[in-house]
Amino acid sequence: MKPNEKILAYLQANLNKKIADGNPNPISTWLDGTLIKASAGSITAEFTVREDQCNHAQVLHGGIITTILDEIMGMTLITVEIEHLYVTINLHVDFLFGAKAGEKVTAVSEVYRVGKKIANVEAKLYNAEGKLLAKSTSNLAATSIPMKF
Structure with missing residues (x-):
């Protein structure tokens, strides 16, 4: 079984569980998201906005939104x-709307292209009513670190 197939099987066996469980990235623990869906090239995760993640205007801080989207895009790439x-x-x-403490937000990602050195991934963040709060694209570069699982 290929590493991505093992990872995908692991993710699918852990739907509706905390992403931090078994994830070596400490930021995943702090974000405290729950894995909702996982397929090859796409992940959906849900997060509850906490007060310590909000800015002075009492809405989800842009840096936290960015961190959620970056984390979910990187996680998706390994599928x-x-x-x-x-x-x-x-x-x-692009930050479009805010979310307040206590609200649930959902991040959805998709891998668009994986080349020999560069991958292109997109993620979007929605509120519970399905309103688009933020959207993101990223290019990621291959490292010399082999993929293992």
Whole structure:
């Protein structure tokens, strides 16, 4: 079984569980998201906005939105067949609407292209009513670190 197939099987066996469970990235623990769906090239996760994630205007801080989107895009990339781990080389985020503490937000990602050195991924963040709060695209570069699972 290929590493991405093992990862996908693991993710699918852990739907509706905290992403932090078994995830080596400490930011995943802090974000405290729940995995909702996982397929090759796409992940859906849900997060509850906490007060410590809000800015002075009492809405979800743009840096936290960016972190959620970046984390979900990187996580999605390992669900496709890649030989090495990738790192973000650029990230563009459009902030459209806010979310307050206590609200649930859902991040949905999709891998658009994986080349030999560069991958292109997109993620969107929605509120519970399906309103688009933010959208992001990122290019990620292959590292020399082999993909393992």
